[in-house]
Amino acid sequence: MPMHGKFECNLQGCCCANLRGQISKDEIEEYNFRNKNGQIYYLMPPKDWTINLFEWEVKRLIEIAKEKNVNVELKPNIILFDEKQKVGIAIGWNLEHDNCPFLSNLKCSIYTERPLACRLYPLKGIFEPEDGTAFVFKCPRVDKNYFGAKLKMAEALKLLRSYFGDIFYYSEQNHFLNRYTIELIKFITNKGKFKPNRSKPLDFFRKKIEKSKMYGLEEFLQLNNIPIEKYVKQREELQNIESFKKMMDTILDANGSQ
Numbered sequence: 001m002p003m004h005g006k007f008e009c010n011l012q013g014c015c016c017a018n019l020r021g022q023i024s025k026d027e028i029e030e031y032n033f034r035n036k037n038g039q040i041y042y043l044m045p046p047k048d049w050t051i052n053l054f055e056w057e058v059k060r061l062i063e064i065a066k067e068k069n070v071n072v073e074l075k076p077n078i079i080l081f082d083e084k085q086k087v088g089i090a091i092g093w094n095l096e097h098d099n100c101p102f103l104s105n106l107k108c109s110i111y112t113e114r115p116l117a118c119r120l121y122p123l124k125g126i127f128e129p130e131d132g133t134a135f136v137f138k139c140p141r142v143d144k145n146y147f148g149a150k151l152k153m154a155e156a157l158k159l160l161r162s163y164f165g166d167i168f169y170y171s172e173q174n175h176f177l178n179r180y181t182i183e184l185i186k187f188i189t190n191k192g193k194f195k196p197n198r199s200k201p202l203d204f205f206r207k208k209i210e211k212s213k214m215y216g217l218e219e220f221l222q223l224n225n226i227p228i229e230k231y232v233k234q235r236e237e238l239q240n241i242e243s244f245k246k247m248m249d250t251i252l253d254a255n256g257s258q
C-alpha cells in the first residue's frame with residue numbers, strides 16, 4: 001500500500017518480465033480513438049505488444065545492447081504506409097521479448113537509460129471519457145481507492161502528480177511526444193509528401209508491407225530532404241525532463257497549486 005498518498009515501487013523488476021498480454025481494452029480503445037482518420041496500422045495484435053519504443057529510442061537501445069553484448073530484438077508494431085513511394089513508415093517499435101533482456105538479477109541493467117515506456121510505468125494511460133478522467137494503472141501496489149472519484153482532467157492531473165511524482169511527468173512527456181509524432185504526420189500529409197491509405201484494411205496490404213522498405217518517421221523525412229529541424233528541436237526540448245517538469249508545473253499551477 002502507498003505511504004501517505006505516494007506511490008512506491010518495490011524495485012523488484014516484476015513488470016519487466018512476462019511482458020506480453022498486458023495491454024488493456026481501455027488502452028486499445030484509446031489508441032483506436034487517436035487513430036480516428038485510420039492512417040495507422042498495427043502490424044501485430046496489441047495483445048503481443050510489450051514495451052513500446054520511439055524511433056530515437058530504438059537507435060540508442062541498439063547501441064546500448066551492442067555495448068553490453070545483449071541480444072535485443074525490436075520490431076515495428078505501429079506503422080503508416082506511403083502510397084506514393086510504397087514504403088512503410090514505423091512510428092512505434094516493440095521489444096520482441098517475453099522478458100526484458102536488460103533485466104539482470106531483478107534489476108534494470110540500463111536504469112539511467114531505460115526507455116520512456118519503462119519510466120512512466122505503472123501509469124500507462126490518462127484519458128477523458130465523458131463521465132470523468134480515467135487512468136490505466138498496471139501495478140498491484142497502486143492504491144486504486146485513492147483514485148475512486150471521477151475528476152475533471154485538471155484535478156486528476158494534480159492528484160496524479162502528487163501521488164506518482166516523476167512517474168507522472170514521464171507519463172505526460174510520453175503523451176506530448178505522441179502528440180509531436182501526430183503533428184509531424186499532419187505536417188507531411190498536408191505538404192503532400194506522404195500519401196496515407198485511408199480505406200484499405202491491413203490484410204489487403206500485409207504482403208506489400210512485408211516486401212516494402214521500412215523507415216522511421218524522422219528517417220523517412222530526412223531521406224526525402226524534407227526540412228524538419230524545427231520539429232526535431234521541439235522534440236529534443238520535450239525530452240529534457242527538467243524543463244518539461246517546469247512547463248507542466250506552470251500549466252497545472254496556473255489556477256492555484258495543490
Ligand code: SF4
Nearest residue numbers: 009010013014015139
Ligand atoms: S511498478 Fe509495480 S509491478 Fe513494476 S516493479 Fe514496481 S511494484 Fe512491481
Ligand code: SF4
Nearest residue numbers: 016100102103108118
Ligand atoms: S529496460 Fe529496464 S526497466 Fe525497462 S523493461 Fe527492461 S529491465 Fe525493465
